[in-house]
Amino acid sequence: AxxxxxxxxxxxxxxxxxxxxxxxxxxxxxxxxxxxxxxxxxxxxxxxxxxELATGGDLLDILKETEGPLENSKSRIVFRQIAEALKYMHSEGICHRDLKCENVLIFDNKKVAKITDFGFARTVYLHTTGRRLLTETQCGTISYVSPELLGGRPFDAMASDCWSLGVILYVMSTTKLPFSSRHQRRRQLTKRYKLPERLHNDCKDIIKKLLEPTVSDRLKMDQVLQHKWISQYSYTEYPFLT
The missing domain is CATH 3.30.200.20 (Phosphorylase Kinase; domain 1)
Known part of the structure; x- marks a missing residue:
């Protein structure tokens, strides 16, 4: 491609x-x-x-094909793969700033998910001192952005990436966005979204901890990968996504 x-x-x-x-x-x-x-x-x-050519399209294409949310075992695999990629990015001092379903490509007979489109990516450390920088640029896709970005003040772009990851998991699990665009920030800050009863409790827990409006309480990427919902399965369990 x-x-x-x-x-x-x-x-x-x-x-x-x-x-x-x-x-x-x-x-x-x-x-x-x-x-x-x-x-x-x-x-x-x-x-x-x-x-490289994404033969399976993107994650949104997969959700359209399945005509419904992904099963727990499948969403867990996609989520872990993109979480590993995001943790690696953050360890390299780079944030994505536009994570969404359309920027997750599907490869290898619909078994592997990969992050793409680094048009808004940037480094987050000051080269001279190693100090972590806050960003003021409002970028990304509105439905996936964090409440602190919408607040219009300098914010931690890595923490904002983690929020977007939570939105991706919510969409995979429900085929809906967690917050409507009307009064979006108010809804985010008051945690006004619904989680279906059928969702695995561990999946619900990780969504809640990623869609946490208080930045200091939100999961960081190392905590995401240690969460029991995704830390307890092996990569030999790849099912087809559709």
């Missing part, structure tokens, strides 16, 4: 800030659950990115 960006049709801000960050992230990151980009090159003001 080839992603083509016409540099004459994008904003100066994108060309000078976001595109270099995306290229940096693609160069730095190498993980089995991150979609590979084999080559990037510029021809006549067009940036070409040659990447």
């Amino acid at each position: 080839v992603k083509i960006i016409d540099c004459t049709k994008v904003s100066n801000d994108y060309r000078e800030r976001f595109l270099p960050r995306e290229l940096y992230a693609l160069k730095k990151l190498n993980h089995r659950f991150i979609a590979k980009v084999f080559e990037t090159f510029l021809v006549s003001n067009r940036m070409f990115m040659v990447m």
Whole structure:
């Protein structure tokens, strides 16, 4: 697959800030659950990115195919794969800032999920001191963004990624978004969303702890991977997603 960006049709801000960050992230990151980009090159003001082909489409396509939420065993596999990729990204000092179902690609006969699209990715540490930076840029897809991003103040982009991961799990488990766009931030801050009774209790628990409006109480990625819902199964249990 080839992603083509016409540099004459994008904003100066994108060309000078976001595109270099995306290229940096693609160069730095190498993980089995991150979609590979084999080559990037510029021809006549067009940036070409040659990447592996997602034969299974994206996670939203899978949910449309199944015409309903994923079973517990299947959503757990997808979730663990993208959680591993996100933990790796954060350990490398890079946040994604646009995690959503459409940015999770499906490979290998619908058994493997990989994160893609690093157009909003950025480093979160100050190179000179190693101090973690807060970000002020409001980016991402509105239904998946955290309440602190909507608050319009500097925020921790890694914690915001964790919120988006919780939204992805909610969508996989229900095929719905947890919060409507009307009064979205108020609903987020008051935890006004519903979890179906049929959901596994451990799955409910991890969703609640990721969709936690208090940033200091929200799960971090190492805590996510230690959670009993996903720490108790082996990778030999891959079922087909559809």
